[in-house]
Amino acid sequence: MAEKEYRRLTRPRLRYKGVARATTRSSLWLGKDHVLSIDATNFTERYRRFYFRDIQAILIRRTKRRMTWNWILLVLLIPALFVENAGRTAGGGPRILGAILLLSVVVPLIFNNVLGPTCAVYFRTAVQIEEVPSLSRMRRSRKTIERLRPLIASVQETMGPDEMSLRILAMQSGKPVSIEVQIEPDPNRIEI
Amino acid sequence: MASLAVQCPKCRMLLSAGAINQPHWIPCPACESSLQVEVFPALFRQLAAGSSGALAVMDDESTCFYHANKQAVLPCHECGRFLCALCDCELNGEHFCPACLEKGRVTRKIKSLENERTLYDSIALTLAVAPMLIFYFTLITAPMSLYVAIRHWNAPRSIVHNTRFRYILAVTFASLEIIGWVALFAYLYAALSSRRG
Numbered sequence: 001m002a003e004k005e006y007r008r009l010t011r012p013r014l015r016y017k018g019v020a021r022a023t024t025r026s027s028l029w030l031g032k033d034h035v036l037s038i039d040a041t042n043f044t045e046r047y048r049r050f051y052f053r054d055i056q057a058i059l060i061r062r063t064k065r066r067m068t069w070n071w072i073l074l075v076l077l078i079p080a081l082f083v084e085n086a087g088r089t090a091g092g093g094p095r096i097l098g099a100i101l102l103l104s105v106v107v108p109l110i111f112n113n114v115l116g117p118t119c120a121v122y123f124r125t126a127v128q129i130e131e132v133p134s135l136s137r138m139r140r141s142r143k144t145i146e147r148l149r150p151l152i153a154s155v156q157e158t159m160g161p162d163e164m165s166l167r168i169l170a171m172q173s174g175k176p177v178s179i180e181v182q183i184e185p186d187p188n189r190i191e192i
Numbered sequence: 193m194a195s196l197a198v199q200c201p202k203c204r205m206l207l208s209a210g211a212i213n214q215p216h217w218i219p220c221p222a223c224e225s226s227l228q229v230e231v232f233p234a235l236f237r238q239l240a241a242g243s244s245g246a247l248a249v250m251d252d253e254s255t256c257f258y259h260a261n262k263q264a265v266l267p268c269h270e271c272g273r274f275l276c277a278l279c280d281c282e283l284n285g286e287h288f289c290p291a292c293l294e295k296g297r298v299t300r301k302i303k304s305l306e307n308e309r310t311l312y313d314s315i316a317l318t319l320a321v322a323p324m325l326i327f328y329f330t331l332i333t334a335p336m337s338l339y340v341a342i343r344h345w346n347a348p349r350s351i352v353h354n355t356r357f358r359y360i361l362a363v364t365f366a367s368l369e370i371i372g373w374v375a376l377f378a379y380l381y382a383a384l385s386s387r388r389g
Contacts, residue, residue: 006352029352033284038352042318045309045350051284056235059201062217062226122201126239129201145230152232159233167236168209 006031009144010134012040026133028144033155035123035148037132048130050123052155057124058145065118065136073109080105115139198229245276257289268292300348309351312344313358320365334369337362 012025029036031049039046080102087098121135135141159167198207205222207229217226245262248255254264256276264274270292281288284304288296296302319337323329341362349355 008352036351040311040350043311043315045311047307047309047351049304054234055232057198057212057229057231059198059230060228061201120201124198124235126234129199131201149230156233157237159236164213164231164233168212168231 006036009035009147010140012038013134013136015039015133028132028134030147030151037130037134039133050125050130052148052152054125055123055152056126058148059122059124059129060138060141060145061120061122062138063118063120063136066112066116069112070109073105073112076105077102077109121145198231198235200225200227243277245278270296303351306348306351309348311350312340312347313349313356313362316341316344316362316366317358320362320369324365324369330369331373334366334373337366338370341366 006029009028009030012027015024015026023041025040027038027040029038033053034049034051035055037048037050039048080098084098084102087094087096115137117138118136119138119141121132121141122129123132135144198212199205200207200220200223202225203220203223205220207218207220207227211218211227212229212231214228217228219225220227245256245259245265247261248263254274256262256264256279257273258279259276262276262278265277266275266280266287267273268275268289269286270288273289275287275289279289281290281293283293283302288302293302293305297305300306316337319333319340320330323333341359345356345359
């Protein structure tokens with residue numbers, strides 16, 4: 001059996017950026033030498049590739065989305081409790097409707113808190129800082145980054161923590177950083 | 193000098209070096225967003241300077257297909273034409289001439305240049321299944337679904353779910369719907385004929 005070209009890193013998640021993108025689902029896939037971010041509508045897929053050798057930084061920003069959803073769902077919970085209570089006293093069909101209404105608020109509320117704190121993750125390359133919408137929960141993001149870290153490190157030049165600190169300090173002081181780049185001869189190059 | 197600026201992704205404020213590679217959350221100095229920044233050695237990598245290609249000096253030197261006066265340094269991976277440093281376009285370790293690169297993008301031959309796909313299998317399946325709620329629509333949508341499925345049978349499918357399962361489902365449902373309509377019309381025709389007779 002042929003080896004799969006991509007392995008799933010995250011399941012499709014809805015993008016929460018404006019009404020127009022509400023139906024877009026974003027997922028993350030692991031390729032041989034890159035991470036593939038797919039934004040899928042029902043009939044199209046858009047691809048963004050982040051090559052391991054090009055990823056310069058990964059940024060995580062803590063967001064308040066979980067808190068916002070908690071407030072929204074708690075506000076909705078109050079009328080749902082009233083309806084459920086009224087339905088219970090009435091019995092029959094209204095009782096079932098009230099229970100469904102209550103569950104439709106309670107279940108997302110539980111899920112929102114079980115999934116943990118929310119965040120936004122960005123990949124920085126030489127030309128862009130791109131948000132990865134499928135990484136929206138802290139726990140999942142950390143797991144994914146843990147998985148990507150050795151892959152990124154394996155294709156980039158080795159740099160110990162001390163050297164990294166020195167370069168960062170050089171950044172801080174504003175001194176120009178001289179970097180020696182070893183360019184290996186290309187085997188395809190024609191000898192003339 | 194390499195570009196060493198790491199910005200806050202929310203407000204684009206430049207972050208100080210002290211905010212980088214910290215195990216705990218660091219507030220952005222401008223918007224106070226809690227951030228964690230992990231940098232990799234690629235951040236310090238200098239971009240190689242581009243070359244316009246050296247001029248050919250000797251008569252028997254290989255020259256670029258596109259620039260007859262410039263030294264060839266590589267053959268194109270696709271067409272084999274000799275290229276100078278200016279015409280050499282490297283993509284994932286492979287070297288292409290500009291024409292092959294453009295052709296590869298248009299014809300979708302170079303997969304890593306492809307950034308969008310239309311999922312015809314999903315269109316066909318939706319056309320076959322969604323109108324079943326209001327069955328009368330299937331009179332139009334079933335042939336449409338069948339047409340889309342057959343017309344785009346060999347078109348590239350999703351990059352990650354690369355099977356024809358949806359096409360097969362669409363063709364099955366659309367065929368059943370068409371058979372249903374044909375049977376219904378045949379029954380009505382027979383009923384009308386017997387009433388007239």
